[in-house]
Amino acid sequence: MAGDPYEALGVAKTASDAEIKKAYRKIAKSDHPDLNPDPSATARFKAASAAYDLLKDAEQRRRFDAGEIDAQGQERPQRHSYREHAEAAGNPYARSYGFDGDPDLSGVFSDLFGRRGGRGGFSGFQQEEFSDPRDFHVRGQDYRFNLEIDFMTAANGGKTRITLPDGGDLGVTIPKGVRDGQTIRLKGKGGKGIGGGGPGDAYLTVSIAPHPEFTRDGNDVFLTLPISIDEAILGGKVPVPTIDGPVNLTIPKGASSGRKLRLRGRGINGGDQHVELKVVMPAKPDEALEAFMEEWRKDHGYDPRAGTKAGG
Template sequence: MAGDPYAALGLTRSATDADIKKAYRKIAKTDHPDLNPDAAATERFKAASSAYDLLKDPEQRRRFDAGEIDEQGQERPQRRTYREHAEAAGNPYARSYGFDGDPDLSDVFSDLFGGRAGAGFRQGGFQQGTGRDFHMRGQDYRFSLEVDFMTAAKGGKTRITLPDGGGLEVTIPKGVRDGQTIRLKGKGGAGMGQGGPGDAYLTVSVADHPDFRREGDDIFLILPIGIDEAVLGGKIAAPTIDGPVNLTIPKGASSGQKLRLRGRGINGGDQQVELKIVMPPTVDEDLSRFMEEWRRSHGYDPRRGMTS
């Protein structure tokens, strides 16, 4: 990623951690290669992913803001004056100012590269092959992945497009929750030298279902029943995430009454069924006449006892 990571997310340096996460999710939803095949969108998504990977970590963000690391998370070389170089140990032209023991330049490179480049440095100069001794872990990739309700509930497989254009099949674990992050070890960017590859992190967004709603591991369902089923009761087919099952409706059931199907939720959870009495599409003459006669002999006030 080149340039300002804040600009890549459409933010300024005063942005909060929540602002950074929100901006990244917004870009992912519009410019992810799986959602937008436009080349410019892919580049925006790559830049945003790199920016988020840097700024999400408070310490990395602090160091970037302080100028200690660049936008790629690499150490920035510290400026040294001519005198400091001249006085470094091992310099044949060094001058003495009345004291010895100036720090060896290898310490500088140890500071710059975390000790990883020190093996390629020798007092008085560089030894051949320094580049081969530099090791760095690969970049982590971060994606926003939307899955349908049933895939999240029962598990499944899907494919994502990596920043380099390659594809990766992902196994969605059974019962994954909205907002949960899945780690794919070693599926990030390639490392340098002996540095291993980075990881890929998938933040899951679970789409709504037209009938089911989830709370924890329980599934909630509003089940319509007819007036005859409410009055007479009986067994009816109720949908679950594993297919329809028989549910016993008690005689005289009311809207809002709740029944439980044990073990029919997610990972051993239950399914809660709320009954809802639904009138027929048309109230015909037979039904009207029956209800008029019934009301004359059996009428009751369901609102009795309510305060006015």
């Protein structure tokens, strides 16, 4: 181990024994080679193991803090030679990664591998300890994804596919009526477990893309429906889109913009659809319509602003 053992464990020099052990456990659970094949993780784990082996012994820690031994547990050159120290009984750095035969560390690795260390404790990278994958159990990693779906798929349900971290893909069934921000759990669709550990889960956080016509509040759906001036005056049946396809809606005579009508049960999962009417004039009124309105206004004109501040 090179460098400062406190730095390797990420603790202050004033850390308690319990804090040092906790820091080592955390690194072991994230960077042990059987859990994380990344070479940089292996290097961190080896450094942390050597650091813990030095600092867990109160006398060794005192001597290191006093400058009597270096971070590798060796005597300072002016006191003893490297050979003298290396051959001395009890030198911890004759061991592989600082936890062979240490009953104190068996608890650390039983957390990781679902068992107590056997013959003399957990043996780090010694092959015989890992020859049978059934000897330890680590649950697979959970996967988390952000999944954007369109409005109609959210309303009516559907199927899509997502790409997994390992490059594969996974078919996903979207339940009918899923909400924006809702998380869908796919049990057992996460990473593979180690040994006898089961697979992790996949969690999909859903975001719903806006629809050009529909909006939603809970299970109710809202729509603004343009109607012509003659439909507003004379009423009649007009087609209106719903999430299940178009249906006929009865427009009452004399309907105004802003009037709201309801289609019961035409929303999501039994909700309603609310239709707001919007009277739309022709893009360019023709002469016949203008002439008719001129005559009509002479005898039938009215003030829709009467009784309001705008009408005086």
